[in-house]
Amino acid sequence: MKIWIGCDHAGYERKQEVIALLKERQLEVEDCGCNGERADYPVIAKAVGTAVASHPGDMGILICGTGIGMSIAANKIRGIRASLCADAFSTKYTRLHNDANVMCMGARTLGSGATAMGGPCAYPHS
Numbered sequence: 001m002k003i004w005i006g007c008d009h010a011g012y013e014r015k016q017e018v019i020a021l022l023k024e025r026q027l028e029v030e031d032c033g034c035n036g037e038r039a040d041y042p043v044i045a046k047a048v049g050t051a052v053a054s055h056p057g058d059m060g061i062l063i064c065g066t067g068i069g070m071s072i073a074a075n076k077i078r079g080i081r082a083s084l085c086a087d088a089f090s091t092k093y094t095r096l097h098n099d100a101n102v103m104c105m106g107a108r109t110l111g112s113g114a115t116a117m118g119g120p121c122a123y124p125h126s
Contacts, residue, residue: 004051004060006032006044007107008070011063014107018061045073045082052101053079060102067106074102086110 003022007015012034022029032047033039041064052060060082062070067084074082082102083094086109094100 002028002030002055002058004030004032004048004055004058005062006048006060007034007063008039008041008044008065009034009037010065011105011107012036014063014105014110015061018063018105041069042073045070046077049074049077049080049082049102053077058101062102062104063107064104065106065108067104067109071102071104074104 005015005019005022015031019029019031030051032051033044041062045062048060048062052058060074060080062074062082064070067086071082071084074080080102081098081100082104083090083098083100084104084106085091085094086106091103094103
């Protein structure tokens with residue numbers, strides 16, 4: 001399983017934290033941008049969403065200022081079930097009960113400790 005990850009400019013620092021955490025857990029990560037430059041969230045959401053939809057079993061993580069824009073944009077892609085996750089309970093149950101394959105986070109709304117929630121890859125679909 002590969003984790004496709006992307007962010008807009010508001011989520012760049014948080015994305016770097018998440019990538020480090022995922023690699024520490026020995027997960028394969030593919031960075032779809034941005035690299036700190038100004039970026040439009042729908043472009044990044046499309047890149048991650050298209051990759052996840054094209055690779056069954058893979059997961060995605062999207063990060064913007066609030067996570068709302070990314071989740072709206074990603075859910076327009078056929079086969080994507082993106083969910084805004086702001087706490088460990090929601091993160092776990094959006095995967096277990098809704099089979100979410102893309103986790104969206106708000107860099108401006110979550111503390112750095114929230115990146116350790118594990119994301120959708122921590123929970124199998126039941």
